[in-house]
Amino acid sequence: MGKPSDLVQGTLDLLILKTISLGPMHGWAIAKRIEQISADVLRVQQGSLYPALHRLEQQAWIAAAWGETETGRKAKLYSLTAAGREQLEKELASWDRLSTAINLVARMA
């Protein structure tokens, strides 16, 4: 991804929330997981990742706790809160709506 635009920032929130919904992870793991699952198409820039994580934390959609990684290092792990789960559903729904709409217009015969 190039410079994050507004549209992309909203999408980044969705990606983070979805990724975390599978289990608590730290920032590095989130970025790697997104890269992995999107088959290297989406590369998250650190410059946008951490501010986004902190914003989501301020909104109390994700909660942070310090824990240990597999290698025994201390890292800040983020997990989804109940409110975050609701927000995730909302974002998914609006993404569906948006992408359907774009598809309709782009593919119109």
Next chain:
Amino acid sequence: MRSADKVRLRLRSLFLRPRVEAELAAELSFHLEQQTAENIAAGMEAKEARRAALRLFGGFTQIQERCREMRGTRFIDELVQDLSYAVRTLRGSPAFTIVAALSLALGIGANTAIFSLINALILRPLAVQAPDRLVALGDTSHTGSLSEGSVRTDIFSYPMYEQLRDHNQSFTGLLASGRSGRLRVGTGGGAAAEPARGRIVSGNYFAVLGVRAVRGRTFTAAEDRAPGGDPVVVISHDYWQRRFAGDDGVIGRVLALNGYPFTVVGVAQPGFAGDVVGAPTEIWIPLMMQSQVNPGRKYLDRWDTSWLLFLGRLKPGASLARAQAEANALFKRSLTTYAGAAIPPQIMPGPDVKPIEASPGGAGFSSLRRQFSQPLLTLMAIVGLVLVVACANLANLLLERAVVRQKEIAVRLALGAGRPRLIRQLLTESLLLAVLGGVLGILFALWAGPALLRLTGGSSSVMPLDLRPDLPVLGFTTVLALLTGIAFGLAPARRATRVELAPTLKENARTVAGSGGTGRWPVAKLLVVCQFALSLLLLTGAGLFVRTLQNLERLNLGYDRERLVLLKVDPVAAGYTEGRLDAFPLQFLDRIKAVPGASAVTYSENGIFSGTESADGVSLEGTPRVERGIAIASDRVGPDYFQSVGVPLLAGREIGPRDRKGTTLVAVINEALAKRYFAGRSPLGKHLTIVGPPEDTVFEIVGVARDVRDHDLRGPVPPRFYTALAQSTSFASAFNVEIRTANPGALVKPLREAVRGYDPNLPVEELRPLSAMISESINHESLITKLSAVFGVLALLLASIGLYGVVSYTVARRANEIGIRMALGASRESVLWMVLRETLFLALAGVAIGVPAALAAARLVASRLVGLSAHDPATLAAATAVLLAVAVFAGAIPGSRATRVDPTQALRYG
């Protein structure tokens, strides 16, 4: 749940900042390490791996900054930063901080003190329930008035109260409140009676106001039933604490009010001091007991005895306008319903009588309010201007400090601090100073306010106004402090940050000749010029007030004010009836004449500066008769009145001992009456008729007396006529005795003895030298004068300190130039003149602006001046001269320092 979490996070960011920052740094480094590890695993060598990782990261500090922004506490963070920095800076220069804080404290404190007086007297509502729903009927300044002879619309009679109370639709309740007159309270047990402040009120008084009792009960409607039937009183909480030490046994106690026994049935809630602001009530007496409290005087059954003011509580949905219209309609209806027998035509209000006025009653009644409104507002303007002058000084001081801190500011700007952020931080310093000044100012006001009251009020032990700083006062002080801080801080802050970076940052930049340096000059000089202009304004004002006061004190009143003692007694209250009252004047006079030192004694109904006045509808021979006559002020006097008081007669003779009952009725008129109605002709022998009821009384004019001032120090003397009390059919409503003596002060005690010797039960209402009474009436005049003089001098002092600072700085900066001049042969005098020239230029510029400002401002206070015009040139010239003299002095000090500059030193270090 979610909002609780959000708040918790915010608080954590605020208070555990270091921990939060450390966590963020740790988190980001962790990520960096992982990325580096990945790079190494991909085959890069260690150093390259780390550098690549960093590049990918894209700026550690920026990411940290953005994360901080996300936390949402940036504003508070920065504020805390600014405040702690400001505290450190101010602590670093204690002298400056102390001087600045003290001058601010003085300026803000003076403003707060005056405002708290204004708040207590004019703005604050009564301590009752929902004061905004109260409506006052009548003239709210007539709190102690009593008028007989006609039906009035500015104060009311009891019969009129009954009408309005029983037939109105706008109020849930209408209360009446009137003066109690002199109250002497005997608590029994042989102790002497003490004076107390009372108020006579209707039974629904406490109910309408929503005031409850903390002991016993308040009045009920039962107290309004039978005249003389309920000798009960309610006392105020203050009085209960002060006089009865808060004793619960006060309920049921019997107090003798003017000799009549009353039982205390209740103590009012704390904080409630009645409906009159400036005269807190101690004892409330039911209306029905009026004639018991005022022996010999019955007010309740007469339509033409007006002494009550009303407060009504509006029904929901009713408006003030509707209440006013209804009151006037009921008033007119009562007049027509009862016209004839109960309201005879002669006491009907005239056709030009003003309608009943309804006004918001939340702030109660006050006679002081009208008196002191203008003086207080004038004082407010004066202290406001002094504060402006003080601010200008502070602004200059801050500008100087800014020059010293240029390097620091340049470094910070170069490091990337935003200019607005720096301005905000410098402004925080000023605001902190201002808040400090504000807090000290409140403390100063706590002392100054009551001190001012003592100066105006005299020595009564009950402080007439409650000056505790409540919310409006604190709010005022806070707003004033903040505005002040911005006023003197903003411009210097903006100027300080307008620094050219490169030249300032150079190694040996001392004082910079860039925009930060010389740019300062016009501003500082402008400020000093404005200060001088304001000082001239204040000095001129003070000068005008001082001369007015002098004129008032020296005012020729028409008689010898230094040799008169006034004695007022109340035989009616002592129970004297007809026969005794007839003989009283001459008997009493003889007794007083016998006092050694009394060279002449006489009496009059309305006295001199006694507060009462009469007027009669009069018809004069030679002028067309008007229905009800022309209203002219009058007085009924004793024999040889004019000679005793010292008023010369311009024509004819005065009222003498031979003018008694049975002889021709005589009158003496004053100059003003003669001029207005008998211009050109001799009034002697002509007739003056007091028009009806019951029928006309004809007097022969036997003399013309010089105009005298006996009620008012200001304004023209109105026409007046005097008749003989001895020839009159009714006794005087008040009895004033005027005694001429060489030494008034010494006669007070012997006179009191004489009265007690004549009749120990005869109450003495007043016994004072006339000069003391006149001093009291110009009391608040002299207060304004003294204060304006003090503040004028203070402003001039502040302005000259400012001038001194500016000129000193010039001299310091130009030390180089001065050194060169002196080395080239310039004399000391020419150097001194150079400095003084600058000084005079600034001062004269201030005068040029100040003179028109002073003239304009003087017009605002022209109505207070006596004996001189608002544009009095002598005062203006004197103020200007003082100003210039002080300016020259302020400039001469640095000037003489300049002459002592050692040329070699100056050249070396210049």
